[in-house]
Amino acid sequence: MTQPTLFVLNGPNLDLLGQREPDIYGHQTLADVEVSCRAEADAAGLALRFHQTNAEHEMIGWLHEARVGAAGIVINPAAFSYAGYPILDALKMCDCPIVEVHISNIHRRDEAWRKDSLMTAAATGIISGLGIHGYALAVRHIAHLRAGRGGAEL
Template sequence: MAKPVLFVLNGPNLEFLGEREPEVYGTTTLADIETMCRAEADAAGFDLRFHQTNAEHEMIGWIHEARKGAAGIVINPAAFSYAGYPILDALKMCDCPIVEVHISNIHRREEAWRANSLMSAAVTGLITGLGPQGYVLAVRYLAERKR
């Protein structure tokens, strides 16, 4: 029997985690985050699909894959948060739970526009400001929800 699948989807510029603005995002790389998420998913008996893209159409394709039958989606939409209406529409079509994750606390950032993520209207829950550990908590939540 196939394991249930969790998707972890990452938006623009997150491939530079670990070197990009370490005072905001820390020094943990996206590869480190994938390793942490994969360990959490494996321990719970789930397969993990982990992706990063700078292209909106690619993100939408992965959401469409997860739309029916996935155990859940963890999404860090990054800059898609503020102008990604097609991604929002794709998320609204999903029948699985979705957790939006942001490494920094988007409500405490200097730029006020960062606090207004479009994606929040389509997600089950939001984790913001807990650093890379937010991803692990999101995977754990989705895994426990599907047991």
């Protein structure tokens, strides 16, 4: 039997995680994020698709792949959060849980425009400000939902 697939999708500039503004985003890399997500997915019996892109059309393509039958989507839309209406539309078509993750606490950032993510309208839940640990928590939450234990009592 094929394992259900969990998509972990990362937006613009996250390929530079660990180098870009480490005072905000930390020193860990996207490879570190993938290792922690893969460990959580493996423990839950989920296959993992882990991607990063700086191109909106690639993100939309992966969301179309996940649209029907995915175990869930963990998405850090990064800068797509503020202007990615096509990505929001693609997320709204997905029939699985969606957890939006932000490494920094977007509500405490100096720039007012960072506080409001368009993607929140399509998300099942949001994790913001827990560093890269938020990704593993998001994967664990989706596994929790798949196990039929609901969402609120984590």
